[in-house]
Amino acid sequence: MALESIEPQKLKLYNYWRSSCSQRVRIALNLKGLDYEYKAVDLSKDEQFDPEYEKLNPVKYVPTLVDGEVIVADSFAIILYLEEKYPQHPLLPKDLKKKALNIQIASIVTSTIQPRQNLPVDIDFIEGRFDLDKKLLWAQHYLNKGFTALEKLIKDCAGKYATGDEIQMADVFLEPQIHAGISRFEIDMSKFPTLARLHEAYMKITEFQAAVPEIQQDAPTGS
Incomplete structure (x- = not known):
């Protein structure tokens, strides 16, 4: 008797349209050519x-990836998981120096910049105590600080993309943060010419275009 073929379970990504953490995972999934349920x-x-969501993600943040019986929360952990299990279009180079640079850039985004504009962490705290202008200034301060560091870090090593002529992990983390800086926090990108150039390059790539917040299925009309 012939065995019935078992179809692999489709990946599921629990995410939010405007979350930059979610956007970076969408980019990684797209680059690796992985179909997923939104x-x-x-x-x-x-x-x-x-x-019910807390059962998947006890920290109660987004995103969360479900891959069969495997549940991974936190965008950095998800992308590292995808890199290990789905090696197509590798996001980390074999060269140790360049690999470390990619991880460093990703870490600056996730630990120095993004938490300071994160909805449940700092922005709600600031908004409850100060007016909207102070809220914007708070986010801009940390975005400008982080972008200044990133600009210095990559200006002499960037090629077509952040760390060379191949799209790698640094690019996956940079673009959502740049997008948020421009679209939500009114950052003057003329101060960061390398990052501004990279943003233009990313927006020509289909996999990046498909992950843009404003076109996601849960984005409000006219966002």
Whole structure:
């Protein structure tokens, strides 16, 4: 008797349209050519606190990846998982120096910049105590600080993309942060010519275009 073929389970990505953490995972999935089911978690309605979602992600943030029986929360962990399991279009180079640079850039984005503009961490704290102008200035301060460091780090090593002529992990983390800086936080990108040039390059790539927040299925109309 012939065995029935078992179809692999489709990846599921629990994410939010405007989350830069979610955007970077969407880019990585697209670059690796991985089909996935888009599961929207509306942060504006506090859906991340739903008990069913908490079972997947105890920290109650986005994104969360479900790959069969494997559940991975946190965008950095998800991308490293994808890199190990799905080696097509590798995002980390074999050269140790360049690999370390890619990880360093990703770490600056995730630890120095993004948390300071993160909705449940600092922005809500600031908004509850100060006016909207102060809220914007708070985010701009940390974005400018981080972008200044990134500009210095990559200006002499960037090629077509952040660390050379191949799209790698640094690019996956940089673009969502640059996009947020421009679209949400009014950052003057003329101060960061390398980052501005990279943004233009990313926006010509289909896999990056498909991950843009404003075109996601849960994005509000006219966003």
